[in-house]
Amino acid sequence: MKQSSRSASFDQNLAAQTNRKAGNTPALILLIALLLLYICSVKVQTGLLSLLFPSIQQLTHSRKTLLAMTGEHIALTLLASLLATFAGVLLGIGVTREEGRDFQVLVLRLNSFIQTFPPSAVIILAYPALGFGWKPALLALFLYSLFPILGNTVVGFESVDPGIKDSAKGMGMKPLQQLWIAEFPQAWPMILTGIRHSYILNLGTAAIAAVIGGGGLGTIIISGLTLRNSALVLSGTIVITLLAFIGEQVFLLLSRLTRS
Amino acid sequence: MQVNQAHPILTDTHTFLKVEHLVVQYGTIVALDDVSLEIPANRVTVLIGPSGCGKSTTLRCLNGLVGIERGTITYLDASVQGLSQTDLRRSMGYAIQSVGLMPHLTVEENVDLVPRLLGWDRSKRKERVDKLLALVRLDPEIYRKKYPNELSGGEAQRIGFARALGSDPPVLLMDEPFGAVDPLNRILLQDEFIRIQRQLKKSVVFVTHDLEEAVRLADYLVIMKDGKIVQADTPEQILSSPKGEFVERFLGPERSLQRLTLVTADRCMEKALSGLDSDASAHLPDCSNLTYWQVDEDGAPVCGYTRSEGSIIQKPITSAIHTVQIYSSLKDCMAKILNSGLSAAAVVDERGRLCGEVRFEAIQQISIL
Numbered sequence: 001m002k003q004s005s006r007s008a009s010f011d012q013n014l015a016a017q018t019n020r021k022a023g024n025t026p027a028l029i030l031l032i033a034l035l036l037l038y039i040c041s042v043k044v045q046t047g048l049l050s051l052l053f054p055s056i057q058q059l060t061h062s063r064k065t066l067l068a069m070t071g072e073h074i075a076l077t078l079l080a081s082l083l084a085t086f087a088g089v090l091l092g093i094g095v096t097r098e099e100g101r102d103f104q105v106l107v108l109r110l111n112s113f114i115q116t117f118p119p120s121a122v123i124i125l126a127y128p129a130l131g132f133g134w135k136p137a138l139l140a141l142f143l144y145s146l147f148p149i150l151g152n153t154v155v156g157f158e159s160v161d162p163g164i165k166d167s168a169k170g171m172g173m174k175p176l177q178q179l180w181i182a183e184f185p186q187a188w189p190m191i192l193t194g195i196r197h198s199y200i201l202n203l204g205t206a207a208i209a210a211v212i213g214g215g216g217l218g219t220i221i222i223s224g225l226t227l228r229n230s231a232l233v234l235s236g237t238i239v240i241t242l243l244a245f246i247g248e249q250v251f252l253l254l255s256r257l258t259r260s
Numbered sequence: 261m262q263v264n265q266a267h268p269i270l271t272d273t274h275t276f277l278k279v280e281h282l283v284v285q286y287g288t289i290v291a292l293d294d295v296s297l298e299i300p301a302n303r304v305t306v307l308i309g310p311s312g313c314g315k316s317t318t319l320r321c322l323n324g325l326v327g328i329e330r331g332t333i334t335y336l337d338a339s340v341q342g343l344s345q346t347d348l349r350r351s352m353g354y355a356i357q358s359v360g361l362m363p364h365l366t367v368e369e370n371v372d373l374v375p376r377l378l379g380w381d382r383s384k385r386k387e388r389v390d391k392l393l394a395l396v397r398l399d400p401e402i403y404r405k406k407y408p409n410e411l412s413g414g415e416a417q418r419i420g421f422a423r424a425l426g427s428d429p430p431v432l433l434m435d436e437p438f439g440a441v442d443p444l445n446r447i448l449l450q451d452e453f454i455r456i457q458r459q460l461k462k463s464v465v466f467v468t469h470d471l472e473e474a475v476r477l478a479d480y481l482v483i484m485k486d487g488k489i490v491q492a493d494t495p496e497q498i499l500s501s502p503k504g505e506f507v508e509r510f511l512g513p514e515r516s517l518q519r520l521t522l523v524t525a526d527r528c529m530e531k532a533l534s535g536l537d538s539d540a541s542a543h544l545p546d547c548s549n550l551t552y553w554q555v556d557e558d559g560a561p562v563c564g565y566t567r568s569e570g571s572i573i574q575k576p577i578t579s580a581i582h583t584v585q586i587y588s589s590l591k592d593c594m595a596k597i598l599n600s601g602l603s604a605a606a607v608v609d610e611r612g613r614l615c616g617e618v619r620f621e622a623i624q625q626i627s628i629l
Binding site for chain 1 (some may be wrong): 323325346347348349351352353356357358359360361362363364373377384410420422426433486570
């Protein structure tokens, strides 16, 4: 608990620093342009990869375009992060209310327990129930990304100055008003950090979806691994890395816009 | 010379709310043990006692922040009768030691919170904020858009007070509001509080552990110990006839000096002898112990003169620490007189102009009463 709070605030500091240094909107536009250029044009892909791996013949996936795989990857990651944000923030709010505080320790323990499952194990365990395809992958990603969001939400709300809660209640705010007017704005930077963490985490983890036919950039990476084709692995990795950078910039922008 | 009654007597008001046989428990600890109390309307009731005596708990029972085990609280005043818990809280301004300003809201938005909750219309609210900021003497133009982290402790406390007054509530609940402020600023805030309270006449319940503050501000003083009320009366009455050893010990050996904190300067202020020239001997009759004040064109005192054993003592006045304000305590006046060696202390108004003096004999007379 303490650990995660410390690392989150460290992250925030880091974010604030990079925030000041980088003029992020131009960087974001540049990154998006690079990404689009790479995934849309087979010429760019083969051009770049043949420079790095002159001996390898096959530089693209045989059945699927990189564009389609990227689309699946983003959809899976975003959906998992959105669901986890929804569940994590609601659950976090629930266990920081007076009525739900008794469950806080239980929920946080359970949350870290889930973390100890490797995502591949979750996928395999979920297979009988959810079958083949993107669904078990979504479940795994969802459970995985719940941890940082829920944890940060709880820390965010618990670290609101008790004097502020007291005066909010004392001046006659109803429970929802206390939450929305007094507490949420203070917990928000911390929550956003949690969401950012989970999104970045998901981008990498989503690659395993391909194992069970869930699509995404894992498709090209795993093909590369089975064919011992480093160029294919790198091609998928390039896109994931670009997506991570873009995600980082979007969140910085978001935190700047909402922290006023 | 006119000596007003130091405090208006409590009989010309009605009971605002009545607390009967209140018992509050935190687990196995009894925080309040059969507390019965009547809070007078339009007066300042101060709850005082050592830490853990239950003074804050009593206050927090009044707006329902602490649950009651047994006993009743009856709201008798028409302004708060039959209100729901939420509405009750909105009609009781609440100020606490840690201030509790929302750090993500500007000063204006903070002060505006309760009117906003009550759904007042925008123009009325804006007007109200400006009025409140002016009331606590912070320039709206400068402070409106500031954030709480840009304020000093004293300024934040003023904003907290302005916020508590937000919707012009009939009641103010104040839990050690000046506790975290340095001594100098605390006195200033007390002065402001007295000035504003005389203007607004709210029903105030004020918690403090500072005896001088309590004696200064209270119309009705409630001394508590171990969750019980030991004595509740006007400060004059308590200072002159303390009930029991605990109260006597609590009031301390400076009891008679404390009585001077009860009275503000304006209550025994007299017309000052003043002029523009420095020829004091012409103004001061022989064998008198009057003080002559030399003032500048604006009316601000620059020097004081008193005859003493044939010669004339001269005391230049260079800053505000040599003078007192209308709402300063007589204890403060006494200190200024002793420091200067003059026979009186100069009283100045907000703009620093001489508006009267408080003489040594007047203080003596009051402390005999």
